[in-house]
Each structure stands twice: as structure tokens, then as C-alpha cells.
Amino acid sequence: MPTEMISFLAQLARSPRAVGAIAPSGVPLAERITATIPRTGGPLVVELGPGTGAFTRVIQRRLAGQGRHLALEINATFADRLAREHPGVDVLQADAGNLADLLTERNLPRAEAIVSGLPWAVFTAQRQREILSAVVAALADDGAFTTFAYQHARWAPPARRLHRTLRELFEEVVVGGTVWANLPPAVVYHCRRPVRQPLVAEAGTSRSARRPSPVRPLGMPQPAQS
Numbered sequence: 001m002p003t004e005m006i007s008f009l010a011q012l013a014r015s016p017r018a019v020g021a022i023a024p025s026g027v028p029l030a031e032r033i034t035a036t037i038p039r040t041g042g043p044l045v046v047e048l049g050p051g052t053g054a055f056t057r058v059i060q061r062r063l064a065g066q067g068r069h070l071a072l073e074i075n076a077t078f079a080d081r082l083a084r085e086h087p088g089v090d091v092l093q094a095d096a097g098n099l100a101d102l103l104t105e106r107n108l109p110r111a112e113a114i115v116s117g118l119p120w121a122v123f124t125a126q127r128q129r130e131i132l133s134a135v136v137a138a139l140a141d142d143g144a145f146t147t148f149a150y151q152h153a154r155w156a157p158p159a160r161r162l163h164r165t166l167r168e169l170f171e172e173v174v175v176g177g178t179v180w181a182n183l184p185p186a187v188v189y190h191c192r193r194p195v196r197q198p199l200v201a202e203a204g205t206s207r208s209a210r211r212p213s214p215v216r217p218l219g220m221p222q223p224a225q226s
């Protein structure tokens with residue numbers, strides 16, 4: 001069995017609710033979900049929940065050394081492995097819900113593309129909304145957010161809730177055809193034109209009063225100085 005699969009299954013056994021899938025995504029899904037990433041112009045690309053790197057490899061190939069690729073992974077083992085295997089990626093062991101604050105703390109602009117491998121189906125409604133609000137706050141006006149849901153669970157309450165929230169937070173949400181060559185088969189949501197809203201976390205707490213986001217940077221290349 002390939003080491004990627006062994007690592008994935010080991011983490012799945014340890015924290016099934018955080019990993020939320022039975023196997024890493026396949027290349028056809030990775031190609032589909034990364035198709036909106038600009039090949040030129042040095043974009044900032046953010047990847048949420050990279051796991052063992054199924055999307056990471058394709059994003060790196062697509063960027064071909066240009067732009068910047070930031071990956072937020074909550075699981076320490078996955079984050080360490082990713083940083084080792086992809087020295088060109090800024091890997092942060094961090095919660096995707098802190099994305100907007102992490103960009104601000106690093107003086108980074110809004111991202112041109114945000115690609116998510118997060119397990120939406122295992123998140124509560126509040127967690128889904130918290131993370132999606134951070135995505136909206138972190139995405140450039142003309143940027144694209146892509147994420148996926150498994151075909152078999154598409155009509156279950158968590159996936160329907162995800163789709164509803166996406167339609168609320170983005171002016172355009174296009175659901176792609178089913179990627180059958182994935183285990184399990186999946187559909188990709190392509191979201192554009194974020195509708196700006198105050199972050200949920202800001203409802204009761206001012207931004208400046210919040211604690212800095214807990215984060216562990218791994219192998220962070222510094223941006224080129226001009």
C-alpha cells in the first residue's frame with residue numbers, strides 16, 4: 001500500500017470526524033477543483049484541508065513556480081508531511097476558520113483562488129458558516145472559491161446546507177458534473193463574486209479584542225523583497 005494511503009488511513013482512524021473521507025482524492029477530482037487557478041500573474045492560492053496533498057501536487061504543477069501557495073491543515077501529522085514533501089508551499093498547521101486573520105497577520109492580500117478539501121459534511125451548521133465567512137473575507141472580488149461534496153451525500157442535510165450557504169455568500173455558484181473517477185464520486189462547486197458580510201466571530205467581539213489565531217508555520221518561504 002502506498003505510504004500516502006497508510007498515512008491517510010492512520011489519521012482517519014485517529015480522528016475520523018476531522019478527516020471525514022475514506023481515501024485521498026484522485027487526480028481527476030484534483031484537476032477539476034483546481035481548474036479555476038490562474039496560470040499567469042503570480043496569484044495567491046490558498047488551500048484548505050490539504051491532507052496528504054492530493055490537490056497540493058496539482059496546484060504546484062499549475063503554478064509552475066509562480067505566485068504563492070498557502071496551505072492550512074489542522075492535523076499536525078498531515079501538516080508536517082506536507083511541509084516535508086512540498087518545500088515550495090507555505091504550510092500552516094492552522095484552522096481554516098482563521099484564514100482571514102492569518103492573511104491579515106501576514107500582510108497578504110486577498111487570495112485569487114481558494115481551494116477546499118474540507119470535510120463539510122462532518123461540520124455543524126455554525127462551523128460551516130464560520131469557515132465560509134472566513135473564505136468570503138479572504139477571497140479577492142474577482143477570485144474563485146472551489147470545493148466539493150460527495151455525490152452519495154449530496155442530498156443529505158449537511159450538503160444541502162452547504163449549497164444553500166454558498167448561494168447566500170456568493171453571487172455565482174456553479175455545480176459541475178459528477179467526477180465518477182473518484183472514491184467516492186464527487187461534485188465540485190465553483191463559486192465567484194463573494195458577498196461581503198461581517199465575520200460571524202465579529203458579532204460579539206471586536207476584531208482587535210480577539211486573540212491572535214493559533215498557528216504553527218512549517219517551512220515558510222519568505223516573499224521576494226522588491
Ligand SMILES: C[S@@+](CC[C@H](N)C(=O)[O-])C[C@H]1O[C@@H](n2cnc3c(N)ncnc32)[C@H](O)[C@@H]1O
Binds near residue numbers: 018021052053054117
Ligand atoms: C477529506 S480530507 C481531504 C484531504 C485532501 N484535500 C484530499 O482531497 O485528499 C479533509 C482534510 O481537512 C483537514 N481539516 C479538517 N478540518 C479542518 C480545519 N478546520 N482546518 C484545516 N484543515 C482541516 C483534515 O485534517 C483533512 O486533512
